[in-house]
Amino acid sequence: MDRSELVELLSPEGLRLLDSLPPYRSQKDVLAMVTDLRKQGHSPRLVAAVLTQAKLRKKAVGKFGEFASRMLFTEAGLEQATRLSVAARHAGRFRAAGLTRVADLGCGIGGDALALAALELEVTAVDADEVTAAIAAFNLAPFPSATVEHRRAEDVSLRAIDGVFLDPARRTAGHTDTDRLTDPDDYTPSLGFAYELATGRSVGLKLGPGFDRDLIPSTAEAQWVSADGQVVELGLWFGALARSGIRRAALVLRGDEANELTAEADSEDAEAGDLGEYLYEPDGAVIRARLIGDLARRLDGRMLGDGIAYITADAPVATPFAAGFRIVETLPFAEKDLRKALRARGIGALEIKKRGVDVDPAALRTRLKLAGDRPATLILTRVAGRHTALLAERL
Incomplete structure (x- = not known):
């Protein structure tokens, strides 16, 4: 546009x-x-x-629910916009910290600014792109506490501001057919600008979930967020927005339910052990936050193997932080023998999960040519260093 x-x-x-x-x-x-x-x-x-x-x-x-029918968008702006359930939690941090005048630098189409304004915080939403800023102004028009400025984040006066939220553009310029940027120095505004602001200020910084962990400052609380099974962002929180004693967090949102796993630092992996009757696949946010060891201890479980993000246990435990499976039996790993075993069991609909093995699940499913009427889950991994196929059922 x-x-x-x-x-x-x-x-x-x-x-x-x-x-x-x-x-x-x-x-x-x-x-x-x-x-x-x-x-x-x-x-x-x-x-x-x-x-x-x-x-x-x-x-x-999917991101804005019923509010979407009264909003305007650009394709790129919608792609990067924070979904409303997550934006509401961003806004809640500012309110809980007692920050009432917030600058949303790189506001895009205004998703986070909407959540801040809905809590009656004073919001100055800023975007360097003229079309995007105009769309944000339209979306924020119902909120008297929100104003929109068309300018560069670096040019905004923060004298009357007590909290800053940044969602740097991580795609090339334009409103359609944009490409993802891999170098943080190419973000708009840049990562260096964001980190400089965070020195002595209360700052929230939204980044992609695959952001290089080596670039996370020791002063930041790093929170990975998953929504309905998909890891959607990494939030870095500084100053009053960072919670005391927490440097790693995994927030798991499913529908209206929210659960969080937190720690002072990356957790040490639990010891590896024998395959039990149950296997757990940690949520992606838990894996990104490197809290698998803490989760394994919560489940009274053990790691399936070094470098493999599966947890095994001898008893079922309900947890919002992992998908659980009961191991039905071990099948041959060789493809020809595996096909024969699955056909003998009448399995046609097959969910394939894998870790620690070089397999393309979609291609394997096609090659297996199954035609049964039973559903099942097949987990391909390594147990005690050996390639293993596990027939399982979801808990």
């Missing part, structure tokens, strides 16, 4: 047209909608803009 398209979209005609559209269903319906809207006399540019927004609103429901 360029500036002229945005101007047309934000016109009274454009917004009325967007809100009058039926919910976006599929690409198949687009041609008919384009023809209909053009017959009504709407310009090709406006038609393209409103249909793009309708498509993005549907896609945004």
Whole structure:
């Protein structure tokens, strides 16, 4: 979306047209909608803009729920936007720390600023891209405590600000077809700028979950967040926003339920031991936070092997921090023998999980050519250093 398209979209005609559209269903319906809207006399540019927004609103429901139907987006802005359930927890940190005037530097389409404003905190949302800043202003219009500025984060005066949140752009410039940046020095604003701000200030910094752990300052609380099984971010928290005695945290969100595993530092792995009747696959946030050892001790379990992020135990334990499986039996690892064993058991729908072995689960599933009517889980890993296939069922 360029500036002229945005101007047309934000016109009274454009917004009325967007809100009058039926919910976006599929690409198949687009041609008919384009023809209909053009017959009504709407310009090709406006038609393209409103249909793009309708498509993005549907896609945004996963992050923003019912609020998505009243928001505007860019493709890149939605891709990087914080989902509402996570943004609410960001905002809660600022409120709990007693910080009331927050600058959201690199606000994007305004997801985090929305959550901050919803708690009636004063928010100055800033973005260097003119179109993105205009969209953030539209999304934040219902909140009198929020203002939006189109400028570089480095140029913002923070004299009246007592807390800062940064979500640096980690993709190349533009609103569609952007590429992920791998060098933190190329972020906008840069990682160096963010770390400098965090010296002596209360700062929250959102990064990708795969961020290089060696670049995490010792003064920061590092919290990895997973939502419905997907690790979505690493948050670094400084000053009053960092909790006392916590430097590593794994926050696991599933629906409305939240659970957190915390520690003062990376945990030592539990000792490796024999395969028990039960196996646990830690949530990705627990693995990223390197708290697998602490989780194993909570489960009265042991590591399946050095460098393998599976925990095994002799009794079932309910935990929000791992998926649990009961081991039904050990099968041959060789593909030909494995295929024969699975067919003999009537297994057709197969979930394949693997750690510590070089296997492509999707390709293996195709080659197995199973046709039974029973579902099962196959876990491919190493036990006592040997490649092993475990037939399992989810707890």
